[in-house]
Amino acid sequence: xxxxxxxxxREATTQNSEEYGKKIIEYLNLHGYYxxxxxxxxxxxxxxxxxxxxxxxxxxxxxxxxxxxxSLSDNSFLRExxxxxxxxxxxxxxxxxxxxxxxxxxxxxxxxxxSKQKDENLKDFFSKISEEFIDSSLDYELFTKFVNSTKVFxxxxxxxxxxxxQIKRDNVxxxxxxxxxxxxxxxxxxxxxxxxxxxxxxxxxxxxxxKLKTNNRFNSFWNLSTADKYVQFKGKLYSTRVISDDVLxxxxxxxxxxxxxxxxxxxxxxxxxxxxxxxxxxYIICKGFDVGCYYDRKKKILYFPHKKHYIERQxxxxxxxxxxxxxxxxxxxxxxxxxxxxxxxxKFEVISILDNxxxxxxxxxxxxxxxxxxxxxxxxxxxxxxxxxxxxYNNEEKNKLFFLVKAIGLLKYDxxxxxxxxxxxLTFSMPxxxxxxxxxxxxxxxxxxxYPTLRDYFEGDVND
Numbered sequence: 001x002x003x004x005x006x007x008x009x010r011e012a013t014t015q016n017s018e019e020y021g022k023k024i025i026e027y028l029n030l031h032g033y034y035x036x037x038x039x040x041x042x043x044x045x046x047x048x049x050x051x052x053x054x055x056x057x058x059x060x061x062x063x064x065x066x067x068x069x070x071s072l073s074d075n076s077f078l079r080e081x082x083x084x085x086x087x088x089x090x091x092x093x094x095x096x097x098x099x100x101x102x103x104x105x106x107x108x109x110x111x112x113x114x115s116k117q118k119d120e121n122l123k124d125f126f127s128k129i130s131e132e133f134i135d136s137s138l139d140y141e142l143f144t145k146f147v148n149s150t151k152v153f154x155x156x157x158x159x160x161x162x163x164x165x166q167i168k169r170d171n172v173x174x175x176x177x178x179x180x181x182x183x184x185x186x187x188x189x190x191x192x193x194x195x196x197x198x199x200x201x202x203x204x205x206x207x208x209x210x211k212l213k214t215n216n217r218f219n220s221f222w223n224l225s226t227a228d229k230y231v232q233f234k235g236k237l238y239s240t241r242v243i244s245d246d247v248l249x250x251x252x253x254x255x256x257x258x259x260x261x262x263x264x265x266x267x268x269x270x271x272x273x274x275x276x277x278x279x280x281x282x283y284i285i286c287k288g289f290d291v292g293c294y295y296d297r298k299k300k301i302l303y304f305p306h307k308k309h310y311i312e313r314q315x316x317x318x319x320x321x322x323x324x325x326x327x328x329x330x331x332x333x334x335x336x337x338x339x340x341x342x343x344x345x346x347k348f349e350v351i352s353i354l355d356n357x358x359x360x361x362x363x364x365x366x367x368x369x370x371x372x373x374x375x376x377x378x379x380x381x382x383x384x385x386x387x388x389x390x391x392x393y394n395n396e397e398k399n400k401l402f403f404l405v406k407a408i409g410l411l412k413y414d415x416x417x418x419x420x421x422x423x424x425x426l427t428f429s430m431p432x433x434x435x436x437x438x439x440x441x442x443x444x445x446x447x448x449x450x451y452p453t454l455r456d457y458f459e460g461d462v463n464d
Contacts, residue, residue, distance in 0.1 A: 017065060020065060020067050020157050021065045025038075027160055028050055030164065033051065033061060035049075036051055036060075047062075047064050049061070050062075059094065060091075060093040061093065061094040061095075061096060062084070062094065062095050062096070063095075063097075064095070064096070064097045066099040070097075071103040072103070072104070072107055072125065075132065078132050079129075079133075081129060082129040082133050085129070085138070088146050094149060094151070098153045099153070099155075100155070107121060114148065114353060115353065117353065117354060118269075118270070122144060123140070125147075186432045186433070187432060187433055189432070190429050191429065193428040194398060194425070195425065195427060196361050196362060197358050197359075198358065198359045198361070198426070199356065199358050200359070200423060201423065202420070202421060202422035204283075205261070206260065206419060207279070208241070208243050209236055209238050209258055209260050210237050211237075212235060213252060220251070221237075228282065230243070230247070230282060231279055231281075239282065240286065241286060241419070263276070277351070280350045280357060280359065281350045284410065285302065287410055288302035290408075290409060291408055291409060292304060293305075296366075299345075299364070299366075301347045301364050303344070303345035303364075304316070304343065305368075305372045306371030306372075307372070309338055309371065313329075316407050318407050319406070321402075321406065324403050326343065327343045327344070329341050330342060338370070338371075340367050341367065341368045343365075343367070344363060346404040347362045359423065363397065
């Protein structure tokens with residue numbers, strides 16, 4: 001149920017509704033959908049009805065074409081969407097809405113984009129539609145499910161044309177390929193699927209707060225290597241940890257330093273959500289700093305620096321897992337001179353969905369010039385290509401991710417710092433699994449078997 005902004009932020013020239021609809025048909029055809037009914041020909045209530053048997057079996061996909069700037073306050077749209085919801089209660093279908101433009105795109109995202117969806121916006125949308133059906137008692141939970149199955153595309157005729165030409169040129173979708181031919185010998189037994197998503201299940205009881213000095217509010221404080229341990233919000237500094245004396249003395253009005261309840265009562269709505277996300281992020285960074293990690297603000301990653309150059313592989317131990325290296329020196333060809341350092345880094349994001357908070361983690365290949373200084377630009381890009389594949393998520397690669405999550409102590413209760421968040425990994429299950437047909441060895445280690453054989457990283461050293 002995403003909100004797709006295929007248009008970007010540009011305005012484009014207009015075409016009439018029929019021509020716009022033809023381009024939508026062509027666009028969906030390239031994605032494997034075939035047209036079954038068209039209101040321009042048959043005069044049906046739905047603008048267009050498609051099916052994509054490879055994706056949805058016999059389930060219909062209804063497409064609404066809006067050759068206008070669509071508004072969430074438009075009564076005719078509210079009635080139309082309400083009618084679709086009532087029809088969906090009798091026969092489930094997918095709903096795609098194509099609009100040349102939308103009024104207040106952020107509001108649409110807070111309803112139709114799961115990563116930005118806000119309960120208050122969804123309830124307001126539901127209330128407006130309910131008002132259009134005074135005699136009807138609509139169910140909010142079923143309505144939410146319908147919204148989450150709706151896809152909204154903001155895209156002009158010109159941008160559709162460009163997307164279609166790009167798909168044809170790149171052959172991104174091959175609608176003739178038999179993707180779902182069942183030659184994998186499916187076994188109908190539940191299969192557990194580990195995710196890289198961790199839900200916040202417990203929040204700290206308190207925070208530490210202090211006002212920033214006005215002359216240091218925006219600039220000098222953020223030059224500190226430890227600045228990301230803290231959250232700067234509305235002129236104050238917040239932390240789940242006791243704020244250090246040097247920060248208090250040099251950057252803060254220490255007379256305002258206080259211990260407060262976890263969430264200041266003055267925060268609400270989006271402000272509250274953004275603040276909690278920032279606090280969770282700072283907490284994860286603190287956990288990394290506790291075990292000696294550095295944090296790169298631009299890439300949003302934690303990594304272990306490699307300070308002892310006489311040790312080729314820097315290793316870490318994690319309880320219940322095999323010892324692994326977290327960084328490794330690669331020497332210049334034929335010498336013992338440091339060329340560059342490869343780091344296993346942990347990239348993370350903090351997201352909010354309907355007042356629940358999650359941290360997502362991924363393994364990131366990081367290169368440094370000396371074990372500490374992150375390599376950027378073309379040099380890093382060339383090395384990254386040499387260290388392919390980048391998305392080999394087999395058992396061995398998956399274990400490296402969980403190794404790094406545990407290595408920063410995220411899942412371990414900290415007796416020294418008791419003001420903790422608690423995280424729980426989300427797992428999913430599938431009703432069946434493939435007995436054969438693996439496309440790679442589930443336990444193959446690319447770093448052990450492929451990377452050491454690469455010698456021609458550059459014709460010279462990366463630091464030349």
